[in-house]
Amino acid sequence: MSGDGPLAGVKVLDLMWVMAGPAASRVLADYGAIVVHVESTKRIDTARTMAPFLGGVAGPENSALFQSLNAGKYGVTLDLSSEQGREVALDLVRWADVVMESFSPKAMRAWGLDYQSLRAIKPELIMLSTCLMGQTGPLAGFAGFGSLASAISGFHNLTGWPDRPPAGPFGAYTDTFAPRFTAAAVLAALEYRRRTGRGQYLDQSQAEASLHFLAPALLDYTTNGRVLGPLGNRDPAMAPHGVYPAAEEERWVAIAVEGDAQWRSLCDLMGRSELAAEARFATATGRLACQDELDGIVASWTRGRSARELEALLQSRGVAASAVESSSDLSEDEQLRQRDLLVDVEHEVHGTIPVEGSRLRLSDTPAVIDRAAPTFGRDNHFVLRELLGYGEERIAELVAAGALE
Amino acid sequence: MLSPYRVLDLTNERGLLCGQILGDLGADVVQVEPPGGSPARSIGPFYGGEAHPDRSLFWWAYNRNKRAVTLDLDSARGRELFLRLVRSADFLIESDEPGRMAARGLGYDDLATANPGLIYVSITPFGQEGPKAHYAATDLTVWAAGGPLALAGDYDRPPVRVSVPQAFLHGCADAAVGALVALFARHATGRGQHVDVSAQHSVTQATFGATLYKPLGLAQGHRVSGGITYGPLTMRWVYPAKDGYVSVSLLFGSAAGPMTHRLMAYICEEGFCDEATRDKDWDGYYELVFSGREPVEEFERVKQVVESFTKTRTKAELLRAALDRGLLIAPIVTVDEVAASEQLAARAYWRDLEHAELGARVRYPGPFVQFSETPIAYRLRPPCVGEHNRDVFVDELGLSRGELAELEAQGMV
Numbered sequence: 041m042s043g044d045g046p047l048a049g050v051k052v053l054d055l056m057w058v059m060a061g062p063a064a065s066r067v068l069a070d071y072g073a074i075v076v077h078v079e080s081t082k083r084i085d086t087a088r089t090m091a092p093f094l095g096g097v098a099g100p101e102n103s104a105l106f107q108s109l110n111a112g113k114y115g116v117t118l119d120l121s122s123e124q125g126r127e128v129a130l131d132l133v134r135w136a137d138v139v140m141e142s143f144s145p146k147a148m149r150a151w152g153l154d155y156q157s158l159r160a161i162k163p164e165l166i167m168l169s170t171c172l173m174g175q176t177g178p179l180a181g182f183a184g185f186g187s188l189a190s191a192i193s194g195f196h197n198l199t200g201w202p203d204r205p206p207a208g209p210f211g212a213y214t215d216t217f218a219p220r221f222t223a224a225a226v227l228a229a230l231e232y233r234r235r236t237g238r239g240q241y242l243d244q245s246q247a248e249a250s251l252h253f254l255a256p257a258l259l260d261y262t263t264n265g266r267v268l269g270p271l272g273n274r275d276p277a278m279a280p281h282g283v284y285p286a287a288e289e290e291r292w293v294a295i296a297v298e299g300d301a302q303w304r305s306l307c308d309l310m311g312r313s314e315l316a317a318e319a320r321f322a323t324a325t326g327r328l329a330c331q332d333e334l335d336g337i338v339a340s341w342t343r344g345r346s347a348r349e350l351e352a353l354l355q356s357r358g359v360a361a362s363a364v365e366s367s368s369d370l371s372e373d374e375q376l377r378q379r380d381l382l383v384d385v386e387h388e389v390h391g392t393i394p395v396e397g398s399r400l401r402l403s404d405t406p407a408v409i410d411r412a413a414p415t416f417g418r419d420n421h422f423v424l425r426e427l428l429g430y431g432e433e434r435i436a437e438l439v440a441a442g443a444l445e
Numbered sequence: 446m447l448s449p450y451r452v453l454d455l456t457n458e459r460g461l462l463c464g465q466i467l468g469d470l471g472a473d474v475v476q477v478e479p480p481g482g483s484p485a486r487s488i489g490p491f492y493g494g495e496a497h498p499d500r501s502l503f504w505w506a507y508n509r510n511k512r513a514v515t516l517d518l519d520s521a522r523g524r525e526l527f528l529r530l531v532r533s534a535d536f537l538i539e540s541d542e543p544g545r546m547a548a549r550g551l552g553y554d555d556l557a558t559a560n561p562g563l564i565y566v567s568i569t570p571f572g573q574e575g576p577k578a579h580y581a582a583t584d585l586t587v588w589a590a591g592g593p594l595a596l597a598g599d600y601d602r603p604p605v606r607v608s609v610p611q612a613f614l615h616g617c618a619d620a621a622v623g624a625l626v627a628l629f630a631r632h633a634t635g636r637g638q639h640v641d642v643s644a645q646h647s648v649t650q651a652t653f654g655a656t657l658y659k660p661l662g663l664a665q666g667h668r669v670s671g672g673i674t675y676g677p678l679t680m681r682w683v684y685p686a687k688d689g690y691v692s693v694s695l696l697f698g699s700a701a702g703p704m705t706h707r708l709m710a711y712i713c714e715e716g717f718c719d720e721a722t723r724d725k726d727w728d729g730y731y732e733l734v735f736s737g738r739e740p741v742e743e744f745e746r747v748k749q750v751v752e753s754f755t756k757t758r759t760k761a762e763l764l765r766a767a768l769d770r771g772l773l774i775a776p777i778v779t780v781d782e783v784a785a786s787e788q789l790a791a792r793a794y795w796r797d798l799e800h801a802e803l804g805a806r807v808r809y810p811g812p813f814v815q816f817s818e819t820p821i822a823y824r825l826r827p828p829c830v831g832e833h834n835r836d837v838f839v840d841e842l843g844l845s846r847g848e849l850a851e852l853e854a855q856g857m858v
Contacts, residue, residue, distance in 0.1 A: 046630035063650070071626045086700040091675070092654055092663050098731065104661060105654040174815070177791035182768055184694065187682055188775035191692035196683065196777040198608040199597060200670070206683055206690055206777055207670045209607055209651070210596035216651040220618035221466070225814040227625035228470040232446040232819055234632070240818035248794055249813040251783065252462070255506035257609050260490040261780045262795075262808035263502065268780055271608040273585065276489060281585065283594070283603035292603050294589035298581070355580055362586040364604055366595045367655035367665040373590075375577040379646050381656060394660045399646050400623035401572070403553075404638035405630040 045072020046405045053136035057085040059215040061142035062109040064222035069112035070398045070407035077113040081445045094390045107413045108396040115414020116423045124443035131428050139167045145175045155241040164239040166229045174245030186212025193247045200270040218246040279327035280334045286347035292364040293350040305357035310341040387412040446819050447472035450535040458485035460540030460568040461507035462617035468510030469821045476513040482830035499829040513828035514837045515858045538566045543573045553639040563637040564627040568616045572643030584610035591648035599670040616644035677741045684755040694773035702728030708772050717754040798826040
């Protein structure tokens with residue numbers, strides 16, 4: 041909770057919603073920052089409407105995804121379109137070290153919550169804005185989800201088969217890793233302020249951050265003029281390299297043969313030592329020239345065995361392989377269980393529920409995740425009274441005015 | 446922002462991005478490679494197409510803002526020099542198989558004795574411990590083991606990965622955050638610690654909470670080209686345009702429903718659907734389909750209507766409409782289209798770095814965040830093999846030129 045952990049004493053005002061923003065502030069909460077998440081009960085956070093749902097039923101307090109994105113945070117409901125609501129927001133700005141927001145540039149200006157306005161109140165403020173395309177440029181107003189960012193950044197076109205329309209990575213792909221750049225940037229700005237006392241404004245385009253995950257392909261274009269297209273599961277340097285059918289229906293095993301020794305081990309496992317002796321398969325260059333043939337050979341072997349058995353057999357000989365894990369496999373994966381993939385928290389409505397744990401393991405200062413994500417307005421009183429010092433009368437006025445909705 | 450700090454980056458091809466993020470944020474990052482250079486330098490594509498350790502574009506992609514030295518950590522003399530570097534370091538990043546650094550006497554416990562403030566970051570496929578800790582692994586197998594692979598691809602073909610390797614990059618970006626959290630812990634305690642990152646664990650984030658389905662007693666969606674199927678409902682994101690493809694988020698509910706209302710109004714206006722289709726209850730459409738009140742075939746027809754419209758328009762026209770009308774449509778772009786983006790140009794995103802060794806200027810992807818006070822500077826182009834040996838060993842550690850020459854002769858550096 042508060043007062044403990046490496047980021048104890050760091051105060052974050054979280055004006056973010058859906059996925060990419062909240063995923064970044066979640067990390068800060070895991071390690072001790074006090075994160076106050078502001079939301080509206082009228083314009084409901086899209087994440088509250090996203091599956092999976094606790095109890096299997098859609099509803100604003102039922103999204104397990106919202107829970108994982110916002111566990112450990114304090115929740116305040118605030119109507120930012122009302123004068124009183126904005127006054128509370130400004131008091132929260134005075135309280136905070138960092139303001140993180142993911143609205144459109146236009147909305148923040150309309151509310152008087154843009155950086156120019158806020159730095160006048162608090163010059164040492166660190167403020168981060170994160171949106172799909174950044175605060176400036178012809179597409180600054182382009183709003184939407186990470187699936188659009190991954191399309192417009194090139195990920196969709198690079199996920200699929202050369203002879204088919206793009207398949208695209210699952211979901212709002214860039215939302216899953218842009219937040220790590222966000223969190224690193226905020227921590228670096230906090231470190232700079234710690235030493236110098238100076239705040240600043242951080243403008244993050246999720247698309248721009250995401251392009252670092254395609255950097256080799258971008259450099260191949262800017263230097264060599266080569267436009268990479270989708271490769272299916274093929275790799276430019278390894279063969280065989282693919283996803284092969286296992287004996288069970290709709291089960292697969294991923295296999296990557298990294299070198300000639302691994303190729304010989306694979307031949308051995310397949311009971312096909314004659315292939316290991318064939319000169320045309322002896323080197324990666326040779327194998328890359330006959331991938332269709334090799335894929336057929338490997339698949340005819342994998343079809344006879346379970347995905348787990350294949351993984352174990354191949355790993356026993358040092359060949360990189362993994363069953364293609366589905367969600368049900370993952371929650372039971374011993375490797376991930378030991379890293380606290382999921383942890384239990386207590387929820388006001390649903391009792392004990394699982395949320396995703398921290399992906400980082402810090403030996404001396406482990407993550408502490410001891411609060412469920414807020415139900416609507418759960419922490420209104422705590423935040424207004426304890427953090428902002430409001431009296432009961434003031435709070436009652438705000439409630440009566442509808443500012444806390 | 447991180448200019449007071451020194452990072453020793455020992456990572457191979459699995460960990461390079463972490464140190465680059467810290468370097469972009471201002472840290473002094475010294476890449477420590479084996480004599481002859483890192484194995485990551487043999488990964489293509491290559492500048493000019495010719496395999497060469499100083500021309501790997503994979504290397505260039507993840508080693509900007511670093512200096513580089515070579516040092517043989519398997520020799521006693523190499524380790525002794527390395528320990529001298531460790532004494533003044535704040536961070537060490539490594540990506541060897543678990544136990545390998547300890548076997549050289551360079552594990553966390555060994556180095557913490559020499560430098561208790563050291564933050565020691567390990568990036569591995571599966572983490573330091575556990576039944577899979579010693580698995581052979583590549584991008585593809587980690588992507589499979591962590592969950593995102595199963596969710597992407599055509600239903601009639603195997604699941605498909607992203608054609609540019611992703612899995613270890615997820616681990617690297619997490620590791621940079623972990624390193625900085627540990628720095629704040631050190632401010633409070635004076636002690637460093639071991640940050641253990643698993644790429645498998647890191648990529649689970651790319652499943653959007655799919656790991657929660659089983660514990661909640663729910664069924665996971667099934668991959669389908671350009672979308673996903675949940676029970677009777679096939680959600681589809683990829684639609685044809687006149688000149689390629691676009692991503693359309695045809696979503697419902699109170700937040701996204703209004704945008705679908707606007708999309709259908711636009712399609713109706715352009716004469717591609719009737720008013721009854723336009724005026725469906727898009728806010729409550731999930732419930733309508735799941736309850737059976739709206740037949741699945743009707744939802745399929747709606748998607749056909751959207752397709753019949755999008756394929757008559759170019760990607761640029763659809764993006765323009767998305768901007769003007771507040772629609773959830775984006776072009777599915779190719780790498781050359783990314784490079785030609787007006788948006789990126791308007792924000793002066795791309796950064797050119799001088800590669801004097803080749804007489805070339807090379808265009809790199811730009812800062813991951815624009816900082817108003819401390820902008821990310823592209824200070825150093827990716828280093829050639831051993832480029833900073835003299836800087837580090839002679840100017841900083843105080844070896845004589847003669848000693849460095851001797852080490853070179855012994856194959857130590």
